[in-house]
Amino acid sequence: xxxxxxxxxxxxxxxxxxxxxxxxxxxxxxxxxxxxxxxxxxxxxxxxxxxxxxxxxxxxxxxxxxxxxxxxxxxxxxxxxxxxxxxxxxxxxxxxxxxxxxxxxxxxxxxxxxxxxxxxxxxxxxxxxxxxxxxxxxxxxxxxxxxxxxxxxxxxxxxxxxxxxxxxxxxxxxxxxxxxxxxxxxxxxxxxxxxxxxxxxxxxxxxxxxxxxx
Numbered sequence: 710x711x712x713x714x715x716x717x718x719x720x721x722x723x724x725x726x727x728x729x730x731x732x733x734x735x736x737x738x739x740x741x742x743x744x745x746x747x748x749x750x751x752x753x754x755x756x757x758x759x760x761x762x763x764x765x766x767x768x769x770x771x772x773x774x775x776x777x778x779x780x781x782x783x784x785x786x787x788x789x790x791x792x793x794x795x796x797x798x799x800x801x802x803x804x805x806x807x808x809x810x811x812x813x814x815x816x817x818x819x820x821x822x823x824x825x826x827x828x829x830x831x832x833x834x835x836x837x838x839x840x841x842x843x844x845x846x847x848x849x850x851x852x853x854x855x856x857x858x859x860x861x862x863x864x865x866x867x868x869x870x871x872x873x874x875x876x877x878x879x880x881x882x883x884x885x886x887x888x889x890x891x892x893x894x895x896x897x898x899x900x901x902x903x904x905x906x907x908x909x910x911x912x913x914x915x916x917x918x919x920x921x922x923x
Contacts, residue, residue: 750792768882800854824848836866
């Protein structure tokens with residue numbers, strides 16, 4: 710329970726935790742950020758990490774001079790791409806047997822099926838779009854591997870989506886994260902970055918299912 714409480718607090722106050730980490734450990738923050746983005750995109754058992762809000766806050770810290778913007782962008786694009794490649798490899802190795810897995814604390818079968826339905830409807834573009842959608846972001850490359858998308862095709866969408874995701878959110882934080890109004894309402898912005906993309910994903914899935922039944 711303590712770990713869960715810490716993770717929730719980290720997601721909702723990622724700006725404070727990252728500032729404290731930079732002050733205490735300096736450049737080790739780059740290794741921490743690489744690990745978080747890699748794990749969130751590379752392991753289907755870790756879909757709850759704060760990808761979108763984290764990238765925005767990292768951009769704001771770069772804007773405040775606490776980190777290097779070019780280094781962060783290059784490093785996190787690499788982490789996002791390598792994470793997806795790992796996830797895809799795991800999915801392609803496991804294959805269709807994943808549909809027989811039971812729901813557990815380590816595998817969210819419902820999220821997997823939602824990502825699979827999204828992939829069936831939109832194909833390879835899912836890999837790009839899912840970058841901006843929590844849970845789908847973690848499961849989309851895994852689903853592409855299960856569905857046996859070719860490595861070349863997957864890599865194209867992986868690189869495109871990873872670059873767009875990291876560059877857009879880090880740059881947004883860099884440009885706007887230190888504006889007084891943004892700082893005042895930062896907690897609300899973090900909530901929006903956590904909840905809004907997920908709500909949009911659920912709405913899209915609901916519409917697709919409704920269209921199929923009509």
